[in-house]
Amino acid sequence: MKKEELTKEEKLKLLTGKDGWRLEDLGGKLPEVFLSDGPNGLRKMQETGFDAMAGYAQNKLITVKATAYPNLSMVACSWNPEMAYLMGSGIADDCIENDVAVLLAPGVNLKRTPLCGRNFEYLSEDPFLAGECAYQYIRGVQDSGVGTSLKHFALNNGEDYRLTQNSEVEERAMRELYLPAFERALEAKPWTVMCSYNMINGVYASENKKMLSDILRGEFGFDGVIVSDWCAVKNRARALKATLDLEMPYSERSYPELVEGLEAGYISEKDVDDSVERVLTLVDKATEAKKTRKVKTTKEERYARTVKIAEESIVLLKNEDDLLPLKKGMKIDVYFDDGSKETGGGGSAKVEPDVEVKGIGKCLQDEGFEVIYHGDAYLTDATGDVQLMCVNANTYESEGYDRRDLLLKKRHEEMILNAARRNKNVVVAIYAGSAVEMSNWIDLVRGVLFVGFCGEGQNEALARILAGKVNPSGKLAQTFPESLDDLPVDLEQEYERAVYYRERFAVGYRYYDWAMIEPLFPFGYGRSYAKFEYSDLEIKKNGETDYEVSYTVKNVSNVDGKEISQVYVGDVIATSERPEKELKGFSKDLIKAGESKRITVKLGERAFAFYNPSIGKFYVENGKFVISVGASSADLRLQGEITVKLPKFTQMSPTDSRDF
Ligand code: BGC
Numbered sequence: 001m002k003k004e005e006l007t008k009e010e011k012l013k014l015l016t017g018k019d020g021w022r023l024e025d026l027g028g029k030l031p032e033v034f035l036s037d038g039p040n041g042l043r044k045m046q047e048t049g050f051d052a053m054a055g056y057a058q059n060k061l062i063t064v065k066a067t068a069y070p071n072l073s074m075v076a077c078s079w080n081p082e083m084a085y086l087m088g089s090g091i092a093d094d095c096i097e098n099d100v101a102v103l104l105a106p107g108v109n110l111k112r113t114p115l116c117g118r119n120f121e122y123l124s125e126d127p128f129l130a131g132e133c134a135y136q137y138i139r140g141v142q143d144s145g146v147g148t149s150l151k152h153f154a155l156n157n158g159e160d161y162r163l164t165q166n167s168e169v170e171e172r173a174m175r176e177l178y179l180p181a182f183e184r185a186l187e188a189k190p191w192t193v194m195c196s197y198n199m200i201n202g203v204y205a206s207e208n209k210k211m212l213s214d215i216l217r218g219e220f221g222f223d224g225v226i227v228s229d230w231c232a233v234k235n236r237a238r239a240l241k242a243t244l245d246l247e248m249p250y251s252e253r254s255y256p257e258l259v260e261g262l263e264a265g266y267i268s269e270k271d272v273d274d275s276v277e278r279v280l281t282l283v284d285k286a287t288e289a290k291k292t293r294k295v296k297t298t299k300e301e302r303y304a305r306t307v308k309i310a311e312e313s314i315v316l317l318k319n320e321d322d323l324l325p326l327k328k329g330m331k332i333d334v335y336f337d338d339g340s341k342e343t344g345g346g347g348s349a350k351v352e353p354d355v356e357v358k359g360i361g362k363c364l365q366d367e368g369f370e371v372i373y374h375g376d377a378y379l380t381d382a383t384g385d386v387q388l389m390c391v392n393a394n395t396y397e398s399e400g401y402d403r404r405d406l407l408l409k410k411r412h413e414e415m416i417l418n419a420a421r422r423n424k425n426v427v428v429a430i431y432a433g434s435a436v437e438m439s440n441w442i443d444l445v446r447g448v449l450f451v452g453f454c455g456e457g458q459n460e461a462l463a464r465i466l467a468g469k470v471n472p473s474g475k476l477a478q479t480f481p482e483s484l485d486d487l488p489v490d491l492e493q494e495y496e497r498a499v500y501y502r503e504r505f506a507v508g509y510r511y512y513d514w515a516m517i518e519p520l521f522p523f524g525y526g527r528s529y530a531k532f533e534y535s536d537l538e539i540k541k542n543g544e545t546d547y548e549v550s551y552t553v554k555n556v557s558n559v560d561g562k563e564i565s566q567v568y569v570g571d572v573i574a575t576s577e578r579p580e581k582e583l584k585g586f587s588k589d590l591i592k593a594g595e596s597k598r599i600t601v602k603l604g605e606r607a608f609a610f611y612n613p614s615i616g617k618f619y620v621e622n623g624k625f626v627i628s629v630g631a632s633s634a635d636l637r638l639q640g641e642i643t644v645k646l647p648k649f650t651q652m653s654p655t656d657s658r659d660f
Helices: 008-013 052-058 072-078 081-097 127-142 171-178 180-186 209-219 236-241 254-263 269-292 299-313 337-341 360-366 410-422 458-466 509-515
Strands: 147-153 166-168 192-195 225-227 315-319 331-335 370-375 386-392 426-431 447-450 498-500 532-543 546-555 561-571 582-591 596-603 610-612 617-619 623-632 635-644
Touching: 008 254, 008 269, 072 081, 072 127, 072 299, 081 127, 081 299, 127 147, 127 171, 127 180, 127 582, 147 180, 147 209, 147 269, 171 180, 171 610, 192 209, 225 269, 236 254, 236 269, 254 269, 299 458, 331 360, 337 360, 337 370, 337 386, 337 426, 337 458, 360 370, 360 386, 360 458, 386 410, 410 426, 426 458, 532 561, 532 623, 532 635, 546 561, 546 582, 546 623, 546 635, 561 596, 582 596
Parallel strands: 147 192, 166 498, 192 225, 331 370, 331 386, 386 426, 426 447
Antiparallel strands: 315 447, 532 546, 546 596, 561 582, 561 623, 610 617, 623 635
């Protein structure tokens, strides 16, 4: 339908929803367009009303059952964007079956602190890794004829005060850390982008002209629908002025506020028409897609995908004396089997799994192991060969509030200590959405795996890893600190109205590098049953800021394995402050036992650039750069140096030695 066919009233009505989840249909003039959460599986409400926060808190709103995939926090640990694609296309099939036009995902907000209650929904502390995964996720969903909503734009990095807080951030940190994942994901052309609840430098995201109109549309070229986070609009006319097209859910204030804005001359008919046009384009897209889209996978195939993605995402953190994989015939004591059934955090991303989630005990039995269940019981000395403790975080992780600590449940920690006092072979499997502290017990146990929230097939994947059928290949997409004292930011300093991003770039591994603090497990860390050696770094120049970084990775063990090699770039001498190093490329490769692989990673201009606020764009400053290749951010195996020498008139701050 064309906007010319609509009355003025109809146009204004179109700028908010019909109800909790559907676009306005103007009394049946337009086809139905249903929007639904969420990142790690479909969460479609069975009712269309929206009882916002109360519904979440009391878990009253009933959702349809759907395949529960690994959370995005884990998908990023696969360092394999193909997994994000696979998951996206699988979720799309659930959407098609349930007549959902747009999936409200993915969330790419940066993990500024491991305490953020919603970290399980987000990808990484690094924008490059997050951007690569989000890009493929969006393609996976949209190639199947379902739209996405890239969220939450932007600077929503904590939950406690997300509805009221002003994220005060300086330009460089915003451009270099908080926006690039959005920027990259936008290349996959999401149908919609969802703005966040918070303010950004003093203006609510929903009304922020600089963020929505100048940056998102103007600089990043987004021409789709900007939708509000649910109830994020403060004033509909101000939001429209900032080019926010669609207020969700239905708001009775929307219409009169738009009329008031028009009458006051604050917004124009053109502002209304532009948004109406974009909403109608979305309706057309959804309607067209619906005609041809088809379910491509069976429920069983979707379940198999959850297992496959989990197999690539689970991270082996410790494996003393190669206790793992478990040897055939071993007897396994399983503690807290129920803890192993937790597949996700709370809030709008909570998916109701469509299968009964099997505990790890059952999955180990399916792999042929004898399992002794202990539940919450005290340990006795009549125990098996290995004690597997399935543990959860102390705080139930959820949208709406942050964690206060990084602890495990007290009972779980007590039992680990108790088991370790009596037995040599304690293995801990952590089911949580973000980093947890391990200092009290890590030296006492022999194995640790971070399962995260890995979806409804997580225990089948874990059992296959424990049994040695699958070689673990996930690596952490966020740093695990020793303790709360080592965090880059202190949430206790924040309050209802404001959060100051004083740490600038010192987030995640950038912080640990700068503060020279050794974390418990660094960003990019993960073990394999295989061993890899790196050699023969070669850096080939194709252009002044175009390089090919090649190196050889050899599997020096007798098992096949996948290795994630990471390429970091550091600016040696710079006139502006730069992080010591930043991830600019990576590769995940299957390398057979005893074999080698030559790997090439390309670096372009952005790999060397920083955002220069004086010229309003990314800028490469001439000089030396160190290129490091390694197995984690703290395990750099190869290093080389290049010198960039762009023509002198490209340079803003030339000095004799650098430019002439
Ligand atoms: C969340 C969004 C979600 C929306 C709809 C909001 O509270 O922040 O991520 O898509 O609700 O459920």
